[in-house]
Amino acid sequence: MRIGLLTEGGYPCATGESRIWCDRLVRGLHQHEFDVYALGRGERAGRPGAPPPAHVRRVRTAPLWDDGPDGAVPGAEGPGSGGGAGLAPAAHAGRLPRAAGSGARAAGTGRTPGPWTYGRRDRRRFAEHFERLATALCRGGAAVGAGDGAHEDFAEGLYGLAELAGARGGLGGALRSESALRALEAACRAPGARRSAHAATVPDYLALADRLERLLLPLSLDWYGPDGLAAADLCHAASGGTVALPGLLAKRFFGTPLLVTEYGVRLRAHYLAGGGTALGAPVRTLLAAYHRLLAAEVYRQAALVTPGNAHVRRWQERCGADRAKLRTVYPGREAERFAAVGEGSDQGDPRTLVWVGTAEPAKDLVGLLHAFARVREAEPGTRLRIVAAPVRDERAAAYLAHCRVLAAQMFPDEAATAHAVGDNPVSFEEIGGPEAPGPADAYAAGCVVVLSSVVEGFPVTLVEAMLCGRATVSTDSGAVVEVIGGTGLVVPPRNPRALADACVALLRDPARRARLGAAARARALELFTVEQNVAAFRALYLEALSLAPVRRADEALDRYGDPLPFAHPAEAYVPGHRTPGSGPASGFGSGPGRTGDTGAGERPRAGGGRRVPAWAVHAEPAEPAGAASGGGHG
Structure with missing residues (x-):
């Protein structure tokens, strides 16, 4: 099967425990194909490490300014490495990201718009979605299921901004606009907002908008086309928080199952380090609400969550993770x-x-x-x-x-x-x-x-x-x-x-x-040990895939037009090749996780009839010679 591995500052672009764990996982699961999507941290983005194994099809990196509780890395500069990374570091300095090779996508073309070149309709869409997200930060999110609607507003605002970013090439200019600041001000002063949000001033609005621009950077990356996360059978986030954000979008727009591994809770780290920043109390409170709401949404959408120990598991349950999804997997040592x-x-x-x-x-x-x-x-x-x-x-x-x-x-x-x-x-x-x-x-x-x-x-x-x-x-x-x-x-x-x-x-x-x-x-x-860790994830990959419905448009559907669960069993995802017609009518042997497949001829996928955004649909290339229908790959 094809795995989209989401990492931060780790494999294969840096050193440390995160990189070592990812490398052991990838090398231990050599029967699968991996596409690595690494959110780098400042100057470490794109730093070469040891060459990945042959079954790692591609490595795509992007800079990320989320190295601390406030989402800022002082002096972080340096572009992402090649391979269609993401935004260039100019976005951090208030300038436009470059569009040459590693810029933000615009309707799949790689164009980068100006800071506020949206049309009137797009400006209204942005204002609507951003206002919902800002209202969620100011109004609630203190507890899961509090009944204040903050979690629903946060999710809809986040996904709405993601769809707009994909269609119009990024959010950097919009998040720096006066419209965004006015939306933050209105949300902070609205009835029902927190007392600390009411105390926010103009410098607080500017600081919060700057931090949100950095935290929402993954929404503007060019990782979501048919040659990216849309082609993955499973997204595996090596951490929670911002790292899992691309996996959330893949789950939302393509129905790709999401597996989240946490050996340390990012929300807890944010709380511990929050007092050591120069930000005002209103900004710290709203940023804490953002991380709390994002963690709850990640746990809600994930097919499986693997805490590294009971201490992390308790944090996840407190943040809303369903116990039925939790599988404790200890980190392994050699x-x-x-x-x-x-x-x-x-x-x-x-x-x-x-x-x-x-x-x-x-x-x-x-x-x-x-x-x-x-x-x-x-x-x-x-x-x-x-x-x-x-x-x-x-x-x-x-x-x-x-x-x-x-x-x-x-x-x-x-x-x-x-x-x-x-x-x-x-x-x-x-x-x-x-x-x-x-x-x-x-x-x-x-x-x-x-x-x-x-x-x-x-x-x-x-x-x-x-x-x-x-x-x-x-x-x-x-x-x-x-x-x-x-x-x-x-x-x-x-x-x-x-x-x-x-x-x-x-x-x-x-x-x-x-x-x-x-x-x-x-x-x-x-x-x-490393062996027990790898064996656990080998079984979890199959479990996550077996619980997900078939997502290809040409696979078996029921009478209502929805994909049939288990129509493409997990056992079909094995290396090797099959002769045309060797699998059953349900599609056995014709799955997307094919050894050696570059993904060039795959169609965009939709999960359970969910509308796929226009930016994810490209013209389907011609099939290579000899690629008969019926799936000749195993």
């Missing part, structure tokens, strides 16, 4: 990287504690140092190795420097006599450095692995320690308890005394450490 340590008999230095991760305040290294001081009082010969990932920003560098100074102050005698890394009870190392060539070697150096976070999502380092067969002491944050499952010690966060007592208990009991380490490795091999 067990082979840690097999030598996990299967070995060496349990590490019995007097060494190890911490591995990214140095940032949420990891609470300060609390860990205070806990280690208590451990040293009980077990004087104990050492602590802090192995951090390479520092990438000034904030992390400052925090790590602060922790180094604090360690020197807490252990002055040892620091004064230290002539090598091993002479100090606390050592700060870097993954890939001379003392810790890799994560597996870092875990192998100690007998107990410690996690001291106060805010945590899915604890990847904890899973790696479990694969290495190490006993663990962790704080109860995020999905820690779910991952540990009784194979390690868990203490309350921000409690150095409890953390120290747990570490001392394991340091003094080698037999208990061995039992917990063996149990932890068995649990990690069962639940948290």
Whole structure:
């Protein structure tokens, strides 16, 4: 089958966990074809990574200025890469996007209109749809099913703007117009609007319009024609929020099933970072309403939603996700990287504690140092190795420097006599450095692995320690308890005394450490490997497709003209070729997910009789020679 993989700043245009996960997924599901649609972040849009495998048919990228809670990336510049990306970065600077190769589409021609060149009818259409969306932001959305009509207004306004953007080549000029500002002002001052919206001023309207232009950028991309997402059998969004927006449009206009994977909730990240912006309270409130309403619409329209853990699942349910659609799929790690340590008999230095991760305040290294001081009082010969990932920003560098100074102050005698890394009870190392060539070697150096976070999502380092067969002491944050499952010690966060007592208990009991380490490795091999992750999505792809009706106009229809469910079974989507007429009359063997098919001769699809926008319908090219009706592709 043909998968439209929607990513943000990840595969294959950047590095990091997102890219690694997408690459493993694509390579593990080699029986399917993938079209990658990557929303880049600033200058990283289009940065080349490792070449994708052969079954990745195309990679299309577009810049996205949504790197923070307010949707802004300071100084983000750089065009999207080739391959029919999307808008050029000039749109961010208040200028028109270019139309050469990577510009916004206009009725499928690639033209880019002026900032406000819509006719009178189109201006009325824009005002109507944008007013509905603005009213939804100002009026409600605080809770799913609140009965205020905000969710319905938001959805209809969003899809109306998407159809207008497709027909007229983008929304950049319209969203910067005086008409948009007047619509925002009217919505904020209308009866029933929130109290914070009533307090908005002209600078707030300008700031909000600027942020909405960036957040709605995916509506103006040229990804939705018959050679784009309309040709996909399934859209898989690697994140929620803005990343899933192209999948929403494909679901709306073509009936393409949407699968959403979230290992961290974007709405939660927006809430956590919202207070650190320079935006006024009215703008922050309305942007929060936008993200909340978008998340609810994504969950409502998705065929399946795959949270990475129970913590994310609870957030999704609170935002309106139907429990029947939720399938928890844990992220996988490569067990082979840690097999030598996990299967070995060496349990590490019995007097060494190890911490591995990214140095940032949420990891609470300060609390860990205070806990280690208590451990040293009980077990004087104990050492602590802090192995951090390479520092990438000034904030992390400052925090790590602060922790180094604090360690020197807490252990002055040892620091004064230290002539090598091993002479100090606390050592700060870097993954890939001379003392810790890799994560597996870092875990192998100690007998107990410690996690001291106060805010945590899915604890990847904890899973790696479990694969290495190490006993663990962790704080109860995020999905820690779910991952540990009784194979390690868990203490309350921000409690150095409890953390120290747990570490001392394991340091003094080698037999208990061995039992917990063996149990932890068995649990990690069962639940948290790349193989189980890929196998889960292999089954989910077939499940999502089996629940969706046939979407081709020439497929089997019932007497009312609607596509027949299961008329094209999921088992037909296999690599290879079939002879003409080999499938049954329902279309078996003639599906759209064909190996080697470029999509050039496919027709636009409609889902369940839904009207397909005019911009998605192109003149159908002539069929290549030898392409007899009846579908010769398997």
